[in-house]
Amino acid sequence: MVPIVTTPRLMAVGGGALAELPDTLRRIGLSQPLVVTDPYIASCGILDRATALFDSAQIRWSVFSDTVADPTTAVVETGTRRLADGDFDSVVAIGGGSSIDTAKAMSVLVANGGQMRDYKVPGDIPKAGPPVVAIPTTAGTGAEVTRFTVITDTATDEKMLIAGLPCCPLAAIVDYELTLSMPLRLTADTGLDSLTHAIEAYVSRRANPFTDGLDKSAMGLIARHIRTACAEPDNRPAREAMMLGATTAGMAFSNASVCLVHGMSRPIGAFFHVPHGLSNAMLLPEITAFSVPAALERYADCARAMGVAEEDEGSQAAVARLLDELRALNTDLKVPTPRAWGIDAMRYEELLPVMASQALGSGSPANNPRTPTSDEIIELYRRVYG
Numbered sequence: 001m002v003p004i005v006t007t008p009r010l011m012a013v014g015g016g017a018l019a020e021l022p023d024t025l026r027r028i029g030l031s032q033p034l035v036v037t038d039p040y041i042a043s044c045g046i047l048d049r050a051t052a053l054f055d056s057a058q059i060r061w062s063v064f065s066d067t068v069a070d071p072t073t074a075v076v077e078t079g080t081r082r083l084a085d086g087d088f089d090s091v092v093a094i095g096g097g098s099s100i101d102t103a104k105a106m107s108v109l110v111a112n113g114g115q116m117r118d119y120k121v122p123g124d125i126p127k128a129g130p131p132v133v134a135i136p137t138t139a140g141t142g143a144e145v146t147r148f149t150v151i152t153d154t155a156t157d158e159k160m161l162i163a164g165l166p167c168c169p170l171a172a173i174v175d176y177e178l179t180l181s182m183p184l185r186l187t188a189d190t191g192l193d194s195l196t197h198a199i200e201a202y203v204s205r206r207a208n209p210f211t212d213g214l215d216k217s218a219m220g221l222i223a224r225h226i227r228t229a230c231a232e233p234d235n236r237p238a239r240e241a242m243m244l245g246a247t248t249a250g251m252a253f254s255n256a257s258v259c260l261v262h263g264m265s266r267p268i269g270a271f272f273h274v275p276h277g278l279s280n281a282m283l284l285p286e287i288t289a290f291s292v293p294a295a296l297e298r299y300a301d302c303a304r305a306m307g308v309a310e311e312d313e314g315s316q317a318a319v320a321r322l323l324d325e326l327r328a329l330n331t332d333l334k335v336p337t338p339r340a341w342g343i344d345a346m347r348y349e350e351l352l353p354v355m356a357s358q359a360l361g362s363g364s365p366a367n368n369p370r371t372p373t374s375d376e377i378i379e380l381y382r383r384v385y386g
Ligand SMILES: [Fe+2]
Pocket: 141, 193, 194, 197, 262, 276
């Protein structure tokens, strides 16, 4: 089957790109945005810079700044009422993946009604809502370019994956300067999320020649710069590389999907409130070891793209280096095991069947080169617990 590729229509990419915000809206015929962001962005000066740009371009704007980490159906519903009650033609999301995902979900809900769970995978989203313009302030989830949003159902604690063209932002402003000074933990977690996107999209059963190039580029950028970005928060070349890596990995996984790591990561996030990138990182080395036998050459390519294996090195040796590097990254960037993070052993064990069922239900494990059974997922959860 020919891959169908979805990307935003317009992207401004580079240091200082935020200044393009009014023109970006104008170019796609939008003039009355509701800005969706979180309390931190609303207070740190970034929101003020965006609204000052609107003011100087005489664009009327309003702000919904109540987004939360791991966005919930409750917050999305509040935001959707706000969007429906005003005279808005667009949603401008400024923030990390949570704010961008909230904006996407609000756009879906305002256009289609009902409840968020009506649209979870494999559900369909009938209508596109007001266009989303996404401005990431982390590098990152790639949410600025993906056709996905992930929303936690307040009633069931399930992290629901919602997918479709109406979730893809119409435009993105990718300005690495917004990530300067970001603290180590956030840099590491979001960077490891991006690396996971690139690796998973590359080994995915739905990988294609378009996404392969993006993945290799992203893996090279992220693997070579993540430690520097963490150690030197104001290192501009490192920040630029991380942002480019995050966005290109986002374009790749939006079109090739993520796999078992993300499938298993969402339930850990939903039940134990582990940040998304961190729960991915907890899983990545072991899930990679589990999956390697089914896609040795592809994983060896990952090692080469990341610069941890020589181009002419055999695949078996290259994959051993990949596993070593993924474990070293977790050590260097202080990624804890679920046990060290404080997850209660009894509660974890008790929830394993439902976590495995939610992981399989998301569809992501079906893209994995080695497709796991429910029992194998439970065993993998036990193996990473620590
Ligand atoms: Fe992710």
